[in-house]
Amino acid sequence: MKDILMHANKIADKSVSVIGEERERYTRLLDKAVEVFNKQLEDIERRCSDRKENPEDLLNSVVDTVNSVIEIIEKYEIAVDYDKDILREARVKFLEKTNPILSNSYCINRARTWPQGYQGDYKTLEVIYRNSPMSEGIGYYLDRYALSSTLAVAVRERIVKLQEILREELIARESPKVLDIACGSCREIHGLVTEIRRSEARFTCIDLDSDALNFAMDRLSYTDISPEQIQFFKYNALRMFDHELNMEEFGMQDIIYSVGYFDYLPDDFLVKILNALYMLLKPGGRLIAAFKDTERYRYQDFHWIVNWDGFLQRYEDDFDRLFNQAEIPQSVLLKTREKTGVIIFYIATK
DSSP: OHHHHHHHHHHHTSOHHHHHHTHHHHHHHHHHHHHHHHHHHHHHHHHTTOTTSOHHHHHHHHHHHHHHHHHHHHHHHHHTTTOHHHHHHHHHHHHHHHHHHHTTOHHHHHHHHOTTSSTTOHHHHHHHHHTOOOOOTHHHHHHHHHHTSHHHHHHHHHHHHHHHHHHHHHHHOSSOEEEEETOTTOHHHHTTHHHHHHHTOEEEEEESOHHHHHHHHHHHTTSSSOGGGEEEEEOOGGGTTOHHHHHHHTOOEEEEEEESGGGGSOHHHHHHHHHHHHHTEEEEEEEEEEEEBGGGSOTHIIIIISOOOOSOOBOHHHHHHHHHHTTOOGGGEEEEEOTTSOEEEEEEEO
16 A cells, blocks of 8 residues: 555646646556555454454554555545546445445444435434444454544534533523424433423424434433423424424524534525524524534545545534624624534524
C-alpha cells in the first residue's frame, strides 16, 4: 500500500489541469489499492486464529490498513473533482469488492445493508451507543474500528450532552411540554427519569418507525415515569414545515429538540422546518438542534467503508446561515459542542 500512496502523492503534486488528465491513472491506483486492502485484511484474518497474536496489534493493523485505503480514496475524490456520478460508481464497486471481508463485521455490514429500511435507524444507533463489538475473528476488530471512529464517539457524546441540556431545562421549569422529533430509541430520556417525574414534564415523542417507538415504549415501561408523561406517536416529521398543522397536531411547546435528524434535510426544507418549530415555542421556550460539523470528522469512513451517505456535509458557517434564513436571529442562539467537538448544539430561545 505504501508504494501506491507514493505514486498517488506524485500525481497529486502536479497542477490541477494535469490532474484532470490523470483521472484514469487514479482509477487504476484505486483498483490496485482495493486489491491490496483486501489482501491485507485477509492476512489479518489469518492472524486472528493465532493465539500468540496481541489483540491490540491486530486492531492497530486493521486501523492502519483502513487508513491507508482511505488516504487513496481522498486523493481519488480530488482527482475526479468530487464528481458525484463518478464517485457513486466507484463507491458501488468498492462496496462490492470489499464486502466478502468487511461483512464479517456486524457493525459495518449493518451500516451497509440497512435492514430497517433507512439510514441511521435506531438499532444501528443503539449498537453505537452500547459500544460493544458483536462479531468474532477479524469482524471483532472491524467492529472496534467502526465503534471507535471519530463520529461514532461523537454520537455517544451527543447523548450525554443532550441529557445535560435537557436536565437543566427540566430543573428550571414546571410541567413543561416537550416535543422530541425523530425520537428513535429515546435513549436520552432514560437518564432523566428523576427530572421528568419531579418536573411533571409531558413528553411527546414522534417517529415514523413503529419499531423504534415500540422499542422506546417497552424500555421506558420499566422506569417509574408515569405513562401519561411520555406519549408516543407515529408521525412523519417531514410534515412539520407548516406552523398551522403543527399547532393542530401538537400545540405550543416549552422545549422542542431533535439530534441527528436535521442533518438529513436539504437546506431549503430545513430552513422551513426550523422556522416552523421556532414559531411553535411558547415565550421563553427553547429549540434544541444538533448538527455534525464536517470540519471535525472524516466522512470517507461513512461513504466508503460503510454505506452511510444520507447525512449532509455541512460546516458551522452553514448552520449559522440556515438559522438566519429561518428568521431565528443570532441574538437568541447559544452554541455549544459535545465533548469531542464534532457535534454542535444550537439552542434557540423564543
